[in-house]
Amino acid sequence: xxxxxxxxxxxxxxxxxxxxxxxxxxxxxxxxxxxxxxxxxxxxxxxxxxxxxxxxxxxxxxxxxxxxxxxxxxxxxxxxxxxxxxxxxxxxxxxxxxxxxxxxxxxxxxxxxxxxxxxxxxxxxxxxxxxxxxxxxxxxxxxxxxxxxxxxxxxxxxxxxxxxxxxxxxxxxxxxxxxxxxxxxxxxxxxxxxxxxxxxxxxxxxxxxxxxxxxxxxxxxxxx
Amino acid sequence: xxxxxxxxxxxxxxxxxxxxxxxxxxxxxxxxxxxxxxxxxxxxxxxxxxxxxxxxxxxxxxxxxxxxxxxxxxxxxxxxxxxxxxxxxxxxxxxxxxxxxxxxxxxxxxxxxxxxxxxxxxxxxxxxxxxxxxxxxxxxxxxxxxxxxxxxxxxxxxxxxxxxxxxxxxxxxxxxxxxxxxxxxxxxxxxxxxxxxxxxxxxxxxxxxxxxxxxxxxxxxxxx
Amino acid sequence: xxxxxxxxxxxxxxxxxxxxxxxxxxxxxxxxxxxxxxxxxxxxxxxxxxxxxxxxxxxxxxxxxxxxxxxxxxxxxxxxxxxxxxxxxxxxxxxxxxxxxxxxxxxxxxxxxxxxxxxxxxxxxxxxxxxxxxxxxxxxxxxxxxxxxxxxxxxxxxxxxxxxxxxxxxxxxxxxxxxxxxxxxxxxxxxxxxxxxxxxxxxxxxxxxxxxxxxxxxxxxxxx
Amino acid sequence: xxxxxxxxxxxxxxxxxxxxxxxxxxxxxxxxxxxxxxxxxxxxxxxxxxxxxxxxxxxxxxxxxxxxxxxxxxxxxxxxxxxxxxxxxxxxxxxxxxxxxxxxxxxxxxxxxxxxxxxxxxxxxxxxxxxxxxxxxxxxxxxxxxxxxxxxxxxxxxxxxxxxxxxxxxxxxxxxxxxxxxxxxxxxxxxxxxxxxxxxxxxxxxxxxxxxxxxxxxxxxxxx
Numbered sequence: 001x002x003x004x005x006x007x008x009x010x011x012x013x014x015x016x017x018x019x020x021x022x023x024x025x026x027x028x029x030x031x032x033x034x035x036x037x038x039x040x041x042x043x044x045x046x047x048x049x050x051x052x053x054x055x056x057x058x059x060x061x062x063x064x065x066x067x068x069x070x071x072x073x074x075x076x077x078x079x080x081x082x083x084x085x086x087x088x089x090x091x092x093x094x095x096x097x098x099x100x101x102x103x104x105x106x107x108x109x110x111x112x113x114x115x116x117x118x119x120x121x122x123x124x125x126x127x128x129x130x131x132x133x134x135x136x137x138x139x140x141x142x143x144x145x146x147x148x149x150x151x152x153x154x155x156x157x158x159x160x161x162x163x164x165x166x167x168x169x170x171x172x173x174x175x176x177x178x179x180x181x182x183x184x185x186x187x188x189x190x191x192x193x194x195x196x197x198x199x200x201x202x203x204x205x206x207x208x209x210x211x212x213x214x215x216x217x218x219x220x221x222x223x224x
Numbered sequence: 225x226x227x228x229x230x231x232x233x234x235x236x237x238x239x240x241x242x243x244x245x246x247x248x249x250x251x252x253x254x255x256x257x258x259x260x261x262x263x264x265x266x267x268x269x270x271x272x273x274x275x276x277x278x279x280x281x282x283x284x285x286x287x288x289x290x291x292x293x294x295x296x297x298x299x300x301x302x303x304x305x306x307x308x309x310x311x312x313x314x315x316x317x318x319x320x321x322x323x324x325x326x327x328x329x330x331x332x333x334x335x336x337x338x339x340x341x342x343x344x345x346x347x348x349x350x351x352x353x354x355x356x357x358x359x360x361x362x363x364x365x366x367x368x369x370x371x372x373x374x375x376x377x378x379x380x381x382x383x384x385x386x387x388x389x390x391x392x393x394x395x396x397x398x399x400x401x402x403x404x405x406x407x408x409x410x411x412x413x414x415x416x417x418x419x420x421x422x423x424x425x426x427x428x429x430x431x432x433x434x435x436x437x438x439x440x441x442x443x444x445x446x447x448x
Numbered sequence: 449x450x451x452x453x454x455x456x457x458x459x460x461x462x463x464x465x466x467x468x469x470x471x472x473x474x475x476x477x478x479x480x481x482x483x484x485x486x487x488x489x490x491x492x493x494x495x496x497x498x499x500x501x502x503x504x505x506x507x508x509x510x511x512x513x514x515x516x517x518x519x520x521x522x523x524x525x526x527x528x529x530x531x532x533x534x535x536x537x538x539x540x541x542x543x544x545x546x547x548x549x550x551x552x553x554x555x556x557x558x559x560x561x562x563x564x565x566x567x568x569x570x571x572x573x574x575x576x577x578x579x580x581x582x583x584x585x586x587x588x589x590x591x592x593x594x595x596x597x598x599x600x601x602x603x604x605x606x607x608x609x610x611x612x613x614x615x616x617x618x619x620x621x622x623x624x625x626x627x628x629x630x631x632x633x634x635x636x637x638x639x640x641x642x643x644x645x646x647x648x649x650x651x652x653x654x655x656x657x658x659x660x661x662x663x664x665x666x667x668x669x670x671x672x
Numbered sequence: 673x674x675x676x677x678x679x680x681x682x683x684x685x686x687x688x689x690x691x692x693x694x695x696x697x698x699x700x701x702x703x704x705x706x707x708x709x710x711x712x713x714x715x716x717x718x719x720x721x722x723x724x725x726x727x728x729x730x731x732x733x734x735x736x737x738x739x740x741x742x743x744x745x746x747x748x749x750x751x752x753x754x755x756x757x758x759x760x761x762x763x764x765x766x767x768x769x770x771x772x773x774x775x776x777x778x779x780x781x782x783x784x785x786x787x788x789x790x791x792x793x794x795x796x797x798x799x800x801x802x803x804x805x806x807x808x809x810x811x812x813x814x815x816x817x818x819x820x821x822x823x824x825x826x827x828x829x830x831x832x833x834x835x836x837x838x839x840x841x842x843x844x845x846x847x848x849x850x851x852x853x854x855x856x857x858x859x860x861x862x863x864x865x866x867x868x869x870x871x872x873x874x875x876x877x878x879x880x881x882x883x884x885x886x887x888x889x890x891x892x893x894x895x896x
Contacts, residue, residue: 026349026413050410098346103421104428107343119555121591121620122546125474131593132619143345145355171356172345186498189474197551203428203875204552204651250797250861274858322794327869328876331791367793369803395804396793427651427876567779569815569844570770573698579817580843634722637698645775652776652875 007033007043008056010181011093017185018097019051023192026050028098028173030076033181034086040064044082047074080151081175088158091177093184098173101195106168108202109140114161115168116209117194125190126165127183138164138191143172166191231257231267232280234405235317241409242321243275247416250274252322252397254300257405258310264288268306271298304375305399312382315401317408322397325419330392332426333364338385339392340433341418349414350389351407362388362415367396390415455481455491456504458629459541465633466545467499471640474498476546476621478524481629482534488512492530495522528599529623536606539625541632546621549643554616556650557588562609563616563656565642573638574613575631586612586639591620614639679705679715680728682853683765689857690769691723695864698722700770700845702748705853706758712736716754719746752823753847760830763849765856770845773867778840780874781812786833787840787880789866797862798837799855810836810863815844838863 011031018024018031029051032044042062049058060073066080076082082094109115117123118135126136139157144150154175157167165187166176176191178184202208235255242248242255253275256268266286273282284297290304300306306318333339341347342359350360363381368374378399381391389411390400400415402408426432459479466472466479477499480492490510497506508521514528524530530542557563565571566583574584587605592598602623605615613635614624624639626632650656683703690696690703701723704716714734721730732745738752748754754766781787789795790807798808811829816822826847829839837859838848848863850856874880 022417025417026346026410028346028349098417100417100420100424103344103346104424107425108428119591119619120551121617122474122476122551125476132591143343143356169345171343186474193470193473193546193548196548199424199428200548200552200647200651201555203424204556204647204654206428246865249865250794250858252794252797322865324865324868324872327792327794328872331873332876367791367804393793395791423872423876427872430876567815567843568775569841570698570700570775573700580815634698641694641697641770641772644772648772648776648871648875649779652780652871652878 002033002035004035004043004059004061005056007035007181008059011043011045011059012054012056014095014181014185015045015051015054018095018188019054021192023097023099023188024051025098030078030082030096031094032079032082032086033093034091035061040083040086041069042079042082042086044075044079047076077147078150080147081154084151084154085158085175085177088155089177090179091184092179093181094175094177095184095188096173096175097188097192099192099195101199102168102174102192103171104199105195105202105208106140106170106172108199108208109168110170112140112208114139115198117191117198118209120194120197122190122193125186127178127187136165137161138166138168140168140170143169226257226259228259228267228283228285229280231259231405232283235267235269235283236278236280238319238405238409239269239275239278242319242412243278245416247321247323247412248275249322254302254306254320255318256303256306256310257317258315259285264307264310265293266303266306266310268299268303271300301371302374304371305378308375308378309382309399309401312379313401315408316403317405318399318401319408319412320397320399321412321416323416323419325423326392326398326416327395328423329419329426329432330364330394330396332432333392334394336364336432338363339422341415341422342433344418344421346414346417349410351402351411360389361385362390362392364392364394367393450481450483452483452491452507452509453504455483455629456507459491459493459507460502460504462543462629462633463493463499463502466543466636467502469640471545471547471636472499473546478526478530478544479542480527480530480534481541482539483509488531488534489517490527490530490534492523492527495524525595526598528595529602532599532602533606533623533625536603537625538627539632540627541629542623542625543632543636544621544623545636545640547640547643549647550616550622550640551619552647553643553650553656554588554618554620556647556656557616558618560588560656562587563646565639565646568642568645570638570641573634575626575635584613585609586614586616588616588618591617674705674707676707676715676731676733677728679707679853680731683715683717683731684726684728686767686853686857687717687723687726690767690860691726693864695769695771695860696723697770702750702754702768703766704751704754704758705765706763707733712755712758713741714751714754714758716747716751719748749819750822752819753826756823756826757830757847757849760827761849762851763856764851765853766847766849767856767860768845768847769860769864771864771867773871774840774846774864775843776871777867777874777880778812778842778844780880781840782842784812784880786811787870789863789870792866792869794862794865797858799850799859808837809833810838810840812840812842815841
C-alpha cells in the first residue's frame with residue numbers, strides 16, 4: 001500500500017522525462033499508479049495538464065469507478081482505460097504516451113490488427129522475456145472518443161493477447177504498464193526504441209516485419 | 225489590455241523554446257501578441273534577431289499599419305501578415321516558425337493547395353477540436369517577398385478555410401495563432417508533431433494522406 | 449596497471465554519455481576496461497543497471513574466466529564476449545551499445561554477413577586509418593542467448609576480419625574497442641555516425657553501399 | 673585587426689555549439705578566423721582535438737603558408753584549405769563541419785557535381801540573398817588526403833561558382849565562411865537546415881531537387 005503523496009513525485013518525474021523525449025508533447029499522455037488494491041484506488045494525472053511542467057500537484061486519487069476522491073478534481077478522460085488495464089493485468093502502474101513512431105506504426109499495422117516485434121535483443125527488457133526470439137504482439141485498436149467503448153475494446157484485446165506488454169490506439173499512442181512505475185517506464189523506453197527501429201525499417205523497405213526476421217535482407221527489396 | 229513589458233518576456237521565452245526544438249534556427253521565425261485592440265497595437269519581434277538569444281528587448285510595439293511606435297525600431301518584415309491574422313481570426317498571439325518537416329510538407333502538398341491532417345488524437349490539442357475524426361485543412365500558399373501580396377493571399381486563404389488553425393507558406397514555414405501566447409504555442413507543438421508524423425509517412429509510402437485514413441494500410445503500398 | 453577505482457569513474461561517465469545519445473537506453477549496453485594483464489582482470493558493468501544512472505559503484509572486477517573477484521557481485525551476462533575481444537585484439541577497453549541505426553543495419557546487412565563502410569572522411573577517426581579510401585568491414589553475427597557460443601562466434605569473426613574495429617550482433621548492437629576508454633569511445637562515435645549515414649542512404653535508395661562509392665549516384669536509383 | 677586571444681574564445685564556443693548539434697562529432701571539423709590581413713595570419717583549431725571539449729587553448733596562429741607562429745603547435749591538416757578560402761573570398765572566418773545530411777547529400781549529388789538549393793525562405797539567411805527564388809549552387813568536390821590538391825580543387829571550384837556560400841567534399845563535409853565568426857556560423861546553420869530538408873525530400877522521393885521546385889509534386893512520384 002502506497003499513498004498519493006508517495007507516488008505522485010515519481011509519476012511527475014517520469015512524465016517530465018517522457019515529455020523531454022518528445023513522447024508526451026503538449027497536454028498529451030497520462031500516467032497512473034495503484035495506491036490501494038482493496039478497495040481499488042489509483043493516482044492519475046489531471047486532465048489537460050502540460051506534461052513539460054508536470055508536478056506532484058497535477059495528480060489526484062480516484063476510486064475503482066474513476067471518481068475523484070477529492071472535490072473539484074478532474075482526472076484524465078482516459079482514467080477508465082487505466083482502471084481496465086490495472087484490473088486485467090494486475091498492473092501497479094500504467095503509462096500512456098503519444099510518439100511520432102508509435103503513431104506512424106499504428107497506421108501502418110492497422111489492417112493486420114497487431115504490431116509484431118521480434119528478433120530484437122531489446123525485447124529482453126520486457127518483463128519475463130528471456131530471449132530475442134520472443135515475438136511481442138501488440139494489439140492495434142481503433143481510436144474512439146467513447147471511453148467506455150475504448151475500455152471494453154481494451155479488455156477484449158488484452159484477453160486475446162494475454163502475453164502482450166502494451167497496446168496501440170490507432171493515430172493516438174501507446175499504453176504500457178508494469179508492476180511498479182520504474183518497470184512501466186522501462187517498458188515505454190523499450191517499446192518506443194523498437195517502434196523507431198521498426199518504423200525506420202518500414203520507411204526503408206515499404207513493409208512491416210510481420211514475417212520471420214530473415215525475410216528482410218536486401219535482396220527482397222523492390223525497386224531500390 | 226496588456227502592455228509590451230508584460231507580453232515581451234513571455235514571447236521571448238516562447239521564441240527561445242521554439243529555437244531549441246529547431247523550429248526557428250538562425251534569425252528565422254517571428255512572434256507577436258496583441259497589446260491593445262482599439263486602436264490595434266501589436267508587440268512583435270524585431271527584424272533580424274537570432275532566435276536563440278531572444279530577450280524581451282528584442283520586441284517592439286507597432287500600430288495597426290505596422291508602424292513602430294518608438295523611433296528607430298524596425299519590426300519584422302512580415303508584420304503585415306501578423307496584423308492580417310489578428311484581424312481575420314481575432315487572434316491574441318501569432319507565431320511563425322520554419323521547421324524541416326513543415327518545409328518538406330509545404331513542397332509535397334503544393335499541388336493540392338492544402339495539407340490535410342486527420343484521424344490523429346493529437347488534433348484534440350487544437351482549440352475547439354473534440355475528436356480525432358476532425359479534418360484539419362491547412363492552406364498552402366506560394367511564398368513571396370511582396371508582403372502586401374502575402375497579406376492579401378493570407379486573407380483570402382483564411383476566408384476559404386474558416387476553420388483552419390494555421391497555414392503553410394511554401395518552402396518557408398508555418399503560421400499559427402491562438403487567443404493568447406500559450407494557446408498559440410500549444411498549436412505550434414501540435415501541428416509540428418503532426419507534420420513529423422505526416423512527413424515520415426510520406427517518406428515511407430511516397431504519398432500524402434489526403435484520403436480517408438483507412439486507405440493507408442500496407443496492402444496498398446507498392447513494392448512492399 | 450590500473451585499478452577498479454581508477455577506471456570505474458571514467459567508464460561510468462562514458463556510459464552515461466552513450467545513454468544520453470540514445471545508444472544504451474534502459475539497461476542495454478555494457479562497458480569494460482582492462483585493470484591488469486597478467487593475470488587478466490577486467491572492470492565491467494554489473495548486470496541489469498540502468499545506464500542513465502550509471503555510477504562508479506555499478507562496476508566490479510572479474511578475472512579471466514569472468515568470475516567476480518568480490519562476493520555477491522553479478523557481472524554483465526556478456527562478460528565472456530568482452531574477455532574474448534580483449535584477448536583477440538589486445539584491447540584495453542570494450543564498449544557495447546544498442547542503437548537504432550546499428551540495429552537497423554544489422555538486419556539490412558544480415559545476408560551479406562558484413563557491413564562495409566567506405567569512402568567516408570570520418571573513417572580516419574578509427575585507429576590506424578589514414579585515408580577515407582579505407583574499407584571498414586564489420587562482421588554481422590547472428591544473435592544468441594548462449595554466451596559461450598557467442599564468444600566462439602566472435603573469436604572466429606575477429607580472426608576472419610583481422611582489421612575490423614568493431615562487429616555487429618543482429619537485432620542487438622555494436623561491439624567496439626580501443627587501447628583505452630577514450631579511444632574505444634571515439635570508435636563508438638565514429639561508427640554510430642557512419643551507421644546513421646549508411647542507414648539513411650539505405651532508407652533513401654533501398655540498398656546498402658557494399659559496392660564502390662561511385663555506384664551510388666542518382667542515375668541508378670529506380671523509380672524515384 | 674584582432675588577436676588570437678580575442679577570437680579564440682569565440683571560435684571555441686562556436687565549435688562546441690556545432691559539436692552539440694552533431695555536426696562535428698569526435699575530432700572532426702575545424703574552425704578558423706583571420707587575425708591579420710597584411711601579412712596574413714589565421715587563428716585555427718589544433719589537429720586532433722575533441723570538438724566537444726574545445727577551449728580557447730585549442731587554437732593557434734599560423735602565417736599565410738600555414739606555418740604555426742609558435743614552436744611545437746600543430747595546426748589542422750586542412751589549414752591550407754582555410755587559407756585558400758580566405759584569399760579567394762576575402763572571408764574573415766571559415767568553418768568546416770561533418771554532418772550526417774551533408775555527407776549523405778555529397779554522395780547523392782556527386783554525379784551532378786553540385787548541390788542546388790532553391791525556393792527556400794531560409795536561403796535569405798545567406799549573406800546578400802534577398803529572395804527565396806535564389807538558387808544556391810554548392811560545388812561537390814572529390815575528397816582527397818592530398819591537401820595541396822584539395823586546395824587547388826577548392827580554388828577552381830570557387831572560381832567556377834563565384835556566388836556560392838559554401839562547398840561540399842564528398843563523403844566528408846561542408847566548408848562555409850563569412851565576414852566574421854557569427855556570419856560564418858549563421859551560414860552553417862542555414863546550410864545544415866537546408867541539407868536536412870533536401871536530404872529528407874531525397875529520401876522521400878528518390879531524387880534531388882535540381883529542377884524547378886514545382887516539379888516535386890506528389891503526382892510524379894513513382895512506385896509509392
